[in-house]
Amino acid sequence: MDLVHVTFTTAAGATQRVPARVGESLMLAAQRAGLDGIAADCGGCLSCATCHVYLPDDWAARLHAPDADEDAMLELTAAERRPGSRLACQIPITAALDGLQAQLPDRQY
DSSP states (O other): OOOEEEEOOOOOEEEEEEEETTSSSSHHHHTTTTOOTOOOSSSSSSSSSEEEOOOHHHTTTTTTOOHHHHHHHHTOSSSOOTEEEEGGGBBOOGGGGGEEEEOSOOOOO
């Protein structure tokens, strides 16, 4: 499978289903779809924390844990850090992530 779909939910509760290519990051899929709520100021270089998302526990458990660099950047997010907080630039899309759900925080700045 070369294409999967992920659903983003805004802080206000609106949802948008987005196609994502296997091998790209969740951040790139959101940008390609023109999704509001992912600023991605650094372009995925892990230096800005403006692609912060919240993942439900069941989805977060399917991913590798944040490495030390991502963990440090998560301390700098504008919105509250939660147990399912991740940076979308650090989530590579795989076929196993078809149906992934991610909530956007109320702000990235």
